[in-house]
Amino acid sequence: MDSQNIDILIKDEYAFFLRERDNWSLTAGPQDLELVAHALRVLLHARTTPDFLDDYRALVACQNVDGGWSPFSSDTESTVWVSAFCGLMLIRGNRFLRHTQLTQAVRQAIDYFLDTQHQDGRWVDPAWADLDTTSHPVSFFNVVMALGETHRQQEVRHAWQQGMRFIIANQSPDGGWYDEEFHPSGVEITAHLIQDALVADLVIDQEVRGVRTACAKGAARLCDWQAQAGSWDEKNVDHTMDCTRSLMLVTHILQDPHKRETVLRGFSWILDNKNDHGWGDFPGMETNLERTCDGIDTLLKYQAYSNSDTHDVVKLWGYLP
Amino acid sequence: MPSPSLLKNAWQAACQVDELPPGERKLVILNGVEIALFNIDGAVFAINNRCPHRKGPLIRGYTDSEGGIKCPMHGWRFDLRTGQSRRPAQATTYRTKIEGSMISLALA
Numbered sequence: 001m002d003s004q005n006i007d008i009l010i011k012d013e014y015a016f017f018l019r020e021r022d023n024w025s026l027t028a029g030p031q032d033l034e035l036v037a038h039a040l041r042v043l044l045h046a047r048t049t050p051d052f053l054d055d056y057r058a059l060v061a062c063q064n065v066d067g068g069w070s071p072f073s074s075d076t077e078s079t080v081w082v083s084a085f086c087g088l089m090l091i092r093g094n095r096f097l098r099h100t101q102l103t104q105a106v107r108q109a110i111d112y113f114l115d116t117q118h119q120d121g122r123w124v125d126p127a128w129a130d131l132d133t134t135s136h137p138v139s140f141f142n143v144v145m146a147l148g149e150t151h152r153q154q155e156v157r158h159a160w161q162q163g164m165r166f167i168i169a170n171q172s173p174d175g176g177w178y179d180e181e182f183h184p185s186g187v188e189i190t191a192h193l194i195q196d197a198l199v200a201d202l203v204i205d206q207e208v209r210g211v212r213t214a215c216a217k218g219a220a221r222l223c224d225w226q227a228q229a230g231s232w233d234e235k236n237v238d239h240t241m242d243c244t245r246s247l248m249l250v251t252h253i254l255q256d257p258h259k260r261e262t263v264l265r266g267f268s269w270i271l272d273n274k275n276d277h278g279w280g281d282f283p284g285m286e287t288n289l290e291r292t293c294d295g296i297d298t299l300l301k302y303q304a305y306s307n308s309d310t311h312d313v314v315k316l317w318g319y320l321p
Numbered sequence: 322m323p324s325p326s327l328l329k330n331a332w333q334a335a336c337q338v339d340e341l342p343p344g345e346r347k348l349v350i351l352n353g354v355e356i357a358l359f360n361i362d363g364a365v366f367a368i369n370n371r372c373p374h375r376k377g378p379l380i381r382g383y384t385d386s387e388g389g390i391k392c393p394m395h396g397w398r399f400d401l402r403t404g405q406s407r408r409p410a411q412a413t414t415y416r417t418k419i420e421g422s423m424i425s426l427a428l429a
Contacts, residue, residue: 034375126409127374128395181407182396184383234381236393281394282381290375 001271003306009271010299014046016277017289017296024289026058030074033062037085038293040093045300045316049096056093059086060105067112071127080125083112084136091143092318107151110144113137114152117159121166129179131170132189135197138163142200143318164208167197175217176225187225187232188239194218195246195317199253203319212254219250223262230269237279240266241294248305252313267302270295332418332425341365341424348380352428356415359384359401365417366401367426373397373410 001009017039022028024039036059043049049056063069068078069086087109094102117123117137125133141160149156171177176186183189194215201211222243226232233239244266251259273283278292304312314320335349335358347358348370355370357380368390370379377394384390384401391398397408404412416427 127397179396181398184396188395233393238394281377285378288376 001268003303006299006303010046010296010303013278013292013296013299014042017042017292020289020292024293025055026062026073027054030072033059033069033071033073033082033086035290035293036073037082037089038290038297040089042293042296042300044089044092045297049093053097053099056090056097056099056102059090060101063105063108066115067108067110068116078112079127080113080116080123080133081128081136083109084123084140087113088136088140088143088318091140091147091149095147095321106144106149109140110149110151110156113140114155114159117162121159121162121164123163129182129189131167131177131179132182132192134163134166135193138167139196139200142197142204146200146204146319147321161208164197164201164211167193168208168210168214171214171217175221177218185225185233187222187236188242190218190222191232191239191242191246194222195249199250200317200319202253203314215250216254216256219247219254219256219259222247223259226262226266230265230267231273232266235273235283237270237273237281237283237291238294240270241279241291241298244270245298245301248301248313249317252305252308252311263305267298270298332427335367335417335424335426338419338422338424346380348378351426354428355380356426357382357390358417358424359390361388361401365419365424367415367417368399368401368404369413369415372399373412374408379412 024035026036043052062073064076064078066078068083070077071079071082090102091106122130122134123137124130138160141156144156176190177193178186198211199215201208231240232243244263247259247263275287278287279295280286281291301316304316311320333351336347341347341358341360343360343363345360349356356367357370359366368379372379372392374397375394377392379390379392381393382390388401389398390401397406399406399412404414418425
């Protein structure tokens with residue numbers, strides 16, 4: 001599919017996403033905050049964030065007193081995974097909104113992550129693998145540092161380094177990361193860790209030893225795992241979108257053009273397996289909004305990735321202003 | 322006509338026995354609920370198809386030798402007999418019975 005047709009597809013899918021607004025917007029009532037964060041990422045990458053200030057203010061309104069968020073907006077017990085996703089969308093969105101209430105909420109989120117890190121550098125969330133969970137606060141801190149946020153700066157840097165080291169120390173010799181209970185195949189977790197956590201260091205300040213090698217080995221492992229037709233994890237749409245986006249970013253930063261074919265195969269498979277509107281979790285399944293947000297995000301990132309003369313794709317992770 | 326609550330408590334035919342041989346799985350929809358059926362060494366298990374975590378399809382999950390099913394999306398594991406999990410939510414399971422050539426489920 002050429003660039004012009006991808007543009008048309010993005011417009012069509014974005015229009016569908018907006019028609020579904022009552023099902024993802026906090027302005028319409030309580031929501032699943034992971035879905036909300038997915039939706040805010042679409043707005044961010046579609047460059048429409050300034051039109052949705054009320055959604056951001058609503059996200060601040062459901063922040064818990066400890067600075068975190070709950071999986072569901074009307075609950076009050078914070079968990080790490082969703083808190084990191086919400087904090088990340090707030091700090092990235094506030095680049096465009098410049099709202100003092102949001103700035104304060106971001107600082108409270110920083111407090112939350114500094115308070116909840118374990119001694120060995122990990123963060124824990126009962127719903128997710130520890131390694132996967134850890135990648136999300138690290139990702140949030142990547143952007144905190146990239147954007148020059150100064151709140152508790154030294155502590156943030158220390159916590160971030162500890163998180164990075166925990167991730168690197170747990171890489172398998174074959175290049176993948178695994179969790180016997182949550183991710184025995186290693187696919188999704190490897191895709192997450194290299195894109196959301198490690199590779200940012202190569203953009204921000206190249207401070208943590210071993211990051212380049214860890215990313216290169218992780219990316220190579222992802223390529224090995226891809227099915228001939230382009231998918232990952234037995235035609236898992238979510239994991240295929242994760243791997244495709246991860247390889248776009250990581251191979252761009254590593255300047256490794258040889259993996260372009262893997263990215264293109266993944267992207268084509270994603271296009272071939274979309275529904276009339278949106279995507280489901282597996283081919284043939286009904287559309288769900290979270291996967292559709294991932295799909296739109298993948299289309300937008302592919303556009304940026306295709307423009308290999310720029311670092312636009314890196315900006316879509318927030319690692320460059 | 323029976324009330325909906327009575328219907329809900331009744332045994333309901335799910336599929337023919339020969340549609341679910343040992344080692345196989347099958348998705349059925351009863352009362353609008355997706356239910357994943359598994360035949361593990363001749364024993365039939367039924368569990369709500371949607372993982373309580375992020376609604377992943379358990380019919381595509383990975384079974385293990387201890388009677389568990391692991392969601393293909395994020396790895397939550399459930400006991401196929403009880404629906405219990407070490408994660409923050411458990412899955413709904415259904416009693417099954419085989420009568421003649423038919424597998425039936427109790428949806429209550």
